[in-house]
Amino acid sequence: MSRVAPLDLLDLDNSLTDEERQIRAVVRRVVDDRVRPHVAGWYEQGHAPIRELALEFGRLGLLGMHLTGYGCAGSSAVAYGLACLELEAGDSGVRSLVSVQGSLAMFAIWRYGSEEQKRYWLPPMAAGEVIGCFGLTEPDHGSDPSAMTTRARRDGDDWVLTGGKMWITNAPVADVAVVWAQTDEGVRGFVVPMDSAGVTVGEIRNKMSLRASSTGEIVLDDVRLPADARLPLAVGLKAPLSCLTEARQGIAWGSLGAARDCLRTAIDYAVSRVQFGRPVAGFQLTQAKLADMAVELQKGYLLALHLARLADAGTLRPEQVSVGKLNNVREALEIARQCRTILGANGVSGEYPVLRHANNLESVLTYEGTSEIHQLVIGQKLTGLSAFA
Known part of the structure; x- marks a missing residue:
């Protein structure tokens, strides 16, 4: 008797457009070519070529693909979802790279950043030339981000950030972090270049899960940032x-x-x-x-x-x-x-x-x-x- 693939049981492809199926096919091919042959080794070694993958995904327009402008593809939510499905069929860590880059770091800048921040950061992030991470979770505050202890205080025209973030995907390889901190006016977001003085990153090792993903701890020790590092439209939790x-x-x-x-x-x-x-x-x-x-x-x-x-x-x-x-x-x-x-x-x-x-x-x-x-x-x-x- 003939067999059908698991997702062909209900002919669900009929609910997709031709463009959505084409995008899915492209992502499936890159996963078959670039991920499947190597991912078991990456998992065993606890290391994946994050930068190389980011550049590959950037060339395909997968990074921030559901955002518009600034080098982003402007794809539909369905197309983005199908891409995530195919990426995670390869490995959850590989999909996490794309999700954190596009839906957390890039989305935060795209939604809450100034025009200058968007123009500066988003095009190279969409290309995979700049890798981002998203600093919200803290060592003692995971499910309750309202209790975060990372603080940002004003010092003249500058902001000074102190605190720490934990379990941050992409942190060890990131060029920029979107960091959330308490201020006298409530929670605010900041764009923090990872080479800023006072920023240190430690890679979290001995993971039994997501071993093909790069995860780290970010320590902020009186990190001084200019006033325009703050995301101007990000107000509150x-x-x-x-x-x-x-x-x-x-x-x-x-x-x-x-x-x-x-x-x-x-x-x-x-x-x-x-x-x-x-x-x-x-x-x-x-x-x-x-x-x-x-x-x-x-x-x-x-x-x-x-x-x-x-x-x-x-x-x-x-x-x-x-x-x-x-x-x-x-x-x-x-x-x-x-x-x-x-x-x-x-x-x-x-x-x-x-x-x-x-x-x-x-x-x-x-x-x-x-x-x-x-x-x-x-x-x-x-x-x-x-x-x-």
């Missing part, structure tokens, strides 16, 4: 939170890529692996697992597509993004774990991508808001009552 909402859209898509890659691997393995005289795929328990995972993958895809269409229409709300991030990452992780069981002992081998995806998704489950945070966001919208405090 809503500014960095809006950047997180932007990034979560890509995560809702990207996690499906990891899940799809796991499911494809498990199906191919089960069809070829013979036990008790027949392929493992021919057993009812295996088919039940595969069917359940395929159904969840279709549902997650339809959810991500719906949210992206809302984003393109300008009607997407933050709590809707929380639904996408909560559901799709949670289900993707469960799919990865189930696929591991189908591969048996081979499921823990680096020869197959399944456990690497599962390990990566453990981080994806936590960053850009833990599952518990998104549950509370949704619960608050349903009840009108806040359970955060």
Whole structure:
């Protein structure tokens, strides 16, 4: 009997435009050529060629692709989501590079920066010549950014920043950071060149997850910045939170890529692996697992597509993004774990991508808001009552 790919079960390609399918095909090819042959080694070594990948992605227009002007492609939210799906089918760390660059660092400057800041930073960032990071999370303040202790004080016409940020993707290789700090007027954002005096970065090693991503700690020791380093339109905590909402859209898509890659691997393995005289795929328990995972993958895809269409229409709300991030990452992780069981002992081998995806998704489950945070966001919208405090 003929077989269909997991995402072909419901003919979901019919819901895409020709342009969206073309963009997906381009990203899939670059992942097949530049990521898949090497990513197992990057993961084992705990190092990936971030700068080389950034330049490659910049040439393809993937960095800040959903932003307009300043060298950005101006693609739709759906096209951006499909790109994230294909990137994370290669590896979550590779997709994180693109997400942090475009949806956090570049988006913050694009949305809240001055015209001068946009012209100076965005074109080289879109080209992958300048790498950015996003400094919000602190060693003692993750889910509660309102309690951040990093401070910015005025000193004449300058700003002086003191504090520290932790678990910052791209930090060890970044040229610029968007750093959020408390001021006498509330939370404000600053564009901080990483070669500024007083900035030091330590790479976080011994990670068991996202090993093909570069993660670091940023220490700010009386970092003096000119007045025009502040993002003029970023006022209050809503500014960095809006950047997180932007990034979560890509995560809702990207996690499906990891899940799809796991499911494809498990199906191919089960069809070829013979036990008790027949392929493992021919057993009812295996088919039940595969069917359940395929159904969840279709549902997650339809959810991500719906949210992206809302984003393109300008009607997407933050709590809707929380639904996408909560559901799709949670289900993707469960799919990865189930696929591991189908591969048996081979499921823990680096020869197959399944456990690497599962390990990566453990981080994806936590960053850009833990599952518990998104549950509370949704619960608050349903009840009108806040359970955060």
